[in-house]
Amino acid sequence: MFLYIGCTLLLASVSILDTSLGEVVFRCPSCAAERQAGCPERRTPCAELVREPGCGCCPVCARQEGETCGVYTARCSTGLRCYPKPGSEVPLQELVQGHGRCGRINDGESKGSKENGADSAEFLDHSEVSLTDAIPEGRKTNGQRNEAKDLAVIRLRQTEQERQMSKGPKQPHTPEVSKRTRLKPSLCQKQLDQVLEKISMMHIHDEKGPLEFLYTMHMPNCDKQGLYNLKQCKMSVNGQRGECWCVSPSTGKPIPNSPVMRGDPECNLYYNENEDPVPQK
Template sequence: ERLALCPPVPPDCPEAARQPGCSCCQICALGPGQPCGVYTARCRLGLRCHVPAREPRPLSALIQGHGTCLPTSEVGGMRTEEPADSIKADEMPLESTEITQDQLLNYQLMFPIGQEKSLPWNSITAYENMKMKRISEVKKWKVQGPCQKELYRALYKLVKAQQRSRGEIYKFYLPNCNKNGFYHSKQCETLLDGEPAECWCVYPKNGRRIPGSPEIKGDPECQQYLSSQE
């Protein structure tokens, strides 16, 4: 039923791809030299969305669609980025489970009420803006909900990894949180290398995977697994 609502892929499209995020709809993959980013279609197989090495903020450039689809062989010589999950625990900020009032406001603006899709790069933009602010005295609010806490830590590690490598990070996971700080049942990784993203189902309260639910490239239809657990 959902697929029937999707717009058709042009008949002259050489390669179809899923829409960004966890959508089931198909769109035309981007060819060599075409602009690309987080919110565009993915590049065709064998291509990678590349941001020039001189770009000071590659993450932000990808948000704005300022990348270019180039053959993987042309960008293969870049310095390999450090995996985001390799950051040591003692490198985390001491108050990583707290957030300032301004930061909380930025976070809520990035995740409006009713938002069902992850906005990982908007989150990164908000986080980068947070880190640039130097507010000496501001009331701190406790982060509400386990997903918000995990997201804050994941953002810190992701930005830290990007700063260290000065390269591009093409695969990462940021929790998909609702407005109350808990998890959306559908969680997906983010890939920028042209491959479809894996999605899976979790319990909204704690983010743990629902037993028996699949991990697939597409929509795992999490609601049916939630209903079976009730």
């Protein structure tokens, strides 16, 4: 679900990717007039309008420098990109969970991406999205889909993340240290890991290619504490906004009597914190 397309989708370049893979580019389909006509009227002014996340057709306010960003948020403003924290061991996961920050694009960034390695992971805010490292000098891309190559990128990314997470300073093996260092993953984190695992195991099923199946998968939207965000949404496909619904932060189950709609269901109106105690970690 997280490899998106065109007007900004996912993202990330990780150091282990061999530059011989070149660049994999995807484009969103154009928006028909009837799609744009159905967009809600904007109530607040924006410094810049961009297409909504995924391949939706409605305009939203672009995120400004220093604001949080990620897969589920609006794109960063012109001249900015969404970056994970410098040196992060799980940059892809940070961007999926919306923990990135909009920052200015460095002039020599594309040239230095091959040297910078893991710090080059990013959420691209252009009409085209590269899923690998920068194109080697002197090499051009024709923008055609290469889905087998893209799946290889996903698998390599996940393998590298797991390898990096397995590293770390060696500490004495004592019950106290083990208890401190082993954090029990939340339900949302477990579900997210399961989706990423499914994607990493994908094969090309037919002539459509595996990316057709990514859109059918729901990647949970977790907050910084590992709980479910109140609003969960499906990807926008073919210019049509994905459905959104409200869930319990602790269980991820739909909130009774809350709407399912292609827009903002205003989940705060249906959530009662007293009826949904947050589990202790």
